Amino acid sequence: MKRIDIGLVGYGVVGNGVARILEEKKELLSKKSGVEINLKKVFTRNWNKSFPYPLPESKKAYSLDEILQDDDISIVVELTGGIDFPYKLISEAVEKGKHVVTANKALLAERGKEIFLKAEQKDIRIGYEAAVAGGIPIIRALREGLIANDIIKIYGILNGTTNYILTSMYKQGKDFKTALREAQELGYAEADPTLDINGTDAAHKITILASLSYGGFLDFSQVYVEGIESIHPLDIELGKDLGYVLKLLAIAKGHNGEVEVRVHPTFIPEDNPLAKVDGVFNAVMVEGDAVGESMFYGKGAGSLPTASAVISDIVDISKSIAEGVGRGIEITSMNWEHKDLTLTRVPDFYTRYYLRFTVPDVTGILAKVAAVFARFNISIAAVIQKEKVVSMYESKEKVVPLVILTHTASENNIQKAIKEIEQQGITVEKTVIIRVEDEEK
Amino acid sequence: MKRIDIGLVGYGVVGNGVARILEEKKELLSKKSGVEINLKKVFTRNWNKSFPYPLPESKKAYSLDEILQDDDISIVVELTGGIDFPYKLISEAVEKGKHVVTANKALLAERGKEIFLKAEQKDIRIGYEAAVAGGIPIIRALREGLIANDIIKIYGILNGTTNYILTSMYKQGKDFKTALREAQELGYAEADPTLDINGTDAAHKITILASLSYGGFLDFSQVYVEGIESIHPLDIELGKDLGYVLKLLAIAKGHNGEVEVRVHPTFIPEDNPLAKVDGVFNAVMVEGDAVGESMFYGKGAGSLPTASAVISDIVDISKSIAEGVGRGIEITSMNWEHKDLTLTRVPDFYTRYYLRFTVPDVTGILAKVAAVFARFNISIAAVIQKEKVVSMYESKEKVVPLVILTHTASENNIQKAIKEIEQQGITVEKTVIIRVEDEEK
Known part of the structure; x- marks a missing residue:
């Protein structure tokens, strides 16, 4: 059985989950995939603290070069934060001919074009299932399962923090500030929840889904984004009277050669399946011309759900490497129209x-x-x-x-x-x- | 761009949908997949009737040999009915080294073991996304997206006819006979609905999902199946008082090295996402140890949703062929434990x-x-x-x-x-x- 060596950069909650699953389920994964996946080295800036899944010394890398310069490592898993550092890291990995798996939605939404074009030139695969709604294999569904469909519309609840807040505003009549504070106390909202509540996080994700659905890149800075900060309980109440539930929806629709992408608080009918998606759960509704409406529902975040998505990409790419795939086919999957998409003006x-x-x-x-x-x-x-x-x-x-x-x-x-x-x-x-x-x- | 020739056997509603999409979306499919997929020949017993998607004479085959003996054809798509005829057809195709795509759940549930073992020996791929819940890419999700998970439980609403009937019994208080008659009038139930209402259809599907989830074959004749024929409105009413909705659930759970597989009318709490799946829609809930609960929802039947699933397999296999994949990896995906599963006794x-x-x-x-x-x-x-x-x-x-x-x-x-x-x-x-x-x- 062929062995594929993996290098992991970033050892936070998701990184720990990935390492745990790769180690504890080594046998299951090789039975299911026919490949031996070996976590060779992990880099993080500071090994002097305790980790939920501690690693043996032999797996710790103290410089990025231990991963980037190691010719045995064929897949680099990027699980750091921010944009500039991971951009540089991924660029170098691609340059070295290493495939990449990333969960970094901000990076792909804002600088995906540069990364994918570089990767295309080098016949490198970028796996990003974990960048959108971790527990839901939506990237794979769009790329493969629904390949026969023209996507009429794709929309969903892509941010668990805001959905938790809106659910408690709807169900318990709380105001925004109270609901936010409670979400923070329960660990469902970060200490600085800005990018969640102002819609940026959901916008990153729908930008990625829109690119994949419509086959090209788009200018994230032009995507319309509105958060939930100023939602008043009165409107949730009045919406209820009209039979509506308020959700922070991320929406992409294709028409007339343009793509309309927007994120904003949205009323949806209470019998829409998305209306019943409560708390921290995510859900994506896809309307394809052949399948009609399909919905995918699950956990959008968390150590293991996100790790599960990361590993699905690792396995996928490992199988391709082991099978000796002539590259150059998979890579076209996000940029299959080979063009920039035109966003509909607001x-x-x-x-x-x-x-x-x-x-x-x-x-x-x-x-x-x-x-x-x-x-x-x-x-x-x-x-x-x-x-x-x-x-x-x-x-x-x-x-x-x-x-x-x-x-x-x-x-x-x-x-x-x-x-x-x-x-x-x-x-x-x-x-x-x-x-x-x-x-x- | 490499061309892959397809032979299609069976030209009913799904076959017509497959031909229509392959022809009308030829360009879209090659853009997305990097392969040219060519529907070369279609066989049906009787070309002397009218079809929703008529074919040119050049594509009509008048004998199976026109497909089986054609060395250009590398994928045979089987869309006939019954078990014996398609079993023979698929066996011959496999023998000839042709990959197979089928939507035939009865065949795979009842004689899947023979087919998959034959295919394994010959390094042949069998695509069966369309056999379970057409509009929902659940096979792909289990095989790839959720590969890092031990499946704790997989259960769902896998038959649209019975779900339509139970929905109208629940919502409109109808009795079984009235609801069935109305479903027949609307085309949601067949003239002979036996295999739907007695649970056999759902049992075929959960058998396939259980095999894939737990990595081995199981004896369909031992699967516990109960239909909805004798459901009385009084029980639906009394269940409501307890906060339950009645659904025909197909359930598979792994424990202690055994798999518990059963299909029967089941009460589920009204806040379970499956409780809100109404009418002819299907939904599958997967509980994995990493992702937690994920749900997949969509149309389970119909010409285009099923065709969409068939085509996702055609594309997948076509890409593998075009990439010159060393076979032998994908094939293990259903039988990855290489054993027969033990069913839990009733x-x-x-x-x-x-x-x-x-x-x-x-x-x-x-x-x-x-x-x-x-x-x-x-x-x-x-x-x-x-x-x-x-x-x-x-x-x-x-x-x-x-x-x-x-x-x-x-x-x-x-x-x-x-x-x-x-x-x-x-x-x-x-x-x-x-x-x-x-x-x-």
Whole structure:
């Protein structure tokens, strides 16, 4: 049985999980794969602390060169953080002809193009199953299982921290700050949760999924991202009345040669399977022209789920190496259109909207709002006017929320209409805009 | 770009879908895979009828030999029905050194061992993604994505017809016969739905999933199968009161070197993600020791979802051929333990039970039942006694349902206890037994 040597860089929670599984399941993995996978060396900056899965001295590397210069090592597993260091590391590994497995979504979303093009030139494979929703083999599903499909839409809950927070806001009526603090106490949110709650983490992941689904690279800096920081419990409550659940959705849709990619708090119908994905779980819904809707659900993070994904890539690449695969086929899988994707401009987004206006409690307001909507060709699907919910408003005069659910409209028209309504002085506070993913019946 | 020639046998709804996608998406598939996949010949017994996707004369084969004797054809796609004919066809294809893709679950469940061993000897790959839950790439997920996991349990809703029927019984309170008739009218149940409603179809599929998960072959004739034919709306109603939804679950669990495989109507908690899988959809829940719980959801049948799965295998094998893979690695993936699996005997099943006794409406009955339970070490978790539901009973005396939900107990003890209770004349009708998949808190 052929032996494949692995070098691992970064020994945090995921790295420890990878080492543990590779060691403890060595026999299982070789039975299932026909290859012997050998964790040869692990590098981390500081070996002088305790680790959940301690390694023997023989496996510890004290410099990167012990991995990069070792000709026996054919796969480098990158599990560090940040962007610049892993970029450099991966570039060097590729340069040396080593295949790479990474869980680094930020790196792939922001500098994936450079890495994949370099790898393509050198016939090197980059495994990144662990970069998106660790416990869910979604990369493999898109690349292989659903290969016969044109992807109409791919969307999902890709961040466990925000889903945990939104679930407790929805189920227990908590406000954002309380829910966040509790998530931190339970270890579901980091001490600095910025990149989770502002949507960046989910945006990194949907950028990767969109690239793979539509076959090219895209400019991450142009992806529309909105977080959950300013979600008010009132909107979750009012959404419930309309039959909706609020989720931080990451969405990619292909149309007219463009790809629309956006991450924002989104109302979805309570009978959408994603509406039932609670707590730290992740789920991805794929709509393909042949399979229809498929959903993949599981843990998005954590030591072992992420390690499980890392190892699936290690095994996959190890098998290819052992089989002596003529390279050059797998590598095309993310960039199969060999082009940069064009992102749909924000004003051209086309979806349904939940709008909450804060208005004085006097007659004639709805008529005024409706008149502006008509001018911008926005069709109203439902209206909710509540009398009692006043306490939250800072205004001293008596104000009420006026909620309008629209039919499908363009973002451009919605923004213009809101601007005009606010300029007319109809509203007394900033209007709340929440997009709605709900097919018109 | 290397061209791979395909021969297709069987031109029903799935075959038409496969041909349509291979032809209409030729360019997409080669971009994504790096291989040109060419549908060279299609065989069906009778070309003298009309087909949803008509083929040009040049692609029609009028004898199987046009495919089996054609050395250019390296993959035979088997989409016929039954067992004997496809068994012979696949055996011949393997003999000729041709790889095989099949959607035939009955064949693989009942005679898979012979086929896979033959294929192993010849270094031939058998693709069977389409045999289980077409729109869900579950075979690939188990074989590759979750390769680092010991599978603790795999269970799911693997038959759309029965799920459609149970969904309408649950949601609309229909009885079995009405729900079945409506399913037939809508095309969700076949004219002869026997193999669906008696659980055989789901049993074929879980047999395949169990083999793959636990790495060996098992004796299909010994798999425990119970259908939904005699499910009474009253039990669905009473289950609801306990917070349960009734599903036809196919379950495989590994423990103590044995595999417990069973298909039967099962109560699951309403917050289990599978409880929300409605209508004709399928879903598979996998519990792995590394990933925890993952769920895969999608269409289980239909022309294009199944064709999508067939094509994922065609592409996979085509890539291997084009890459000149040294064979012999992939093939081990189902039989990776190289042994026959031992099935857990039915009396050794160990689960929770919902039992509905039909008893006279007099005092002291519960005490008698409880006494028998205590003798057989069966612990009671909940009791429901209803006064009014009498109309359904044939008995003339006044009888009522007495429902007992047990903690985990052995099938053996449950059967003995029921026998004793019935022999003591406590009950006036046959006791209803429904197993419950609900972890003890």
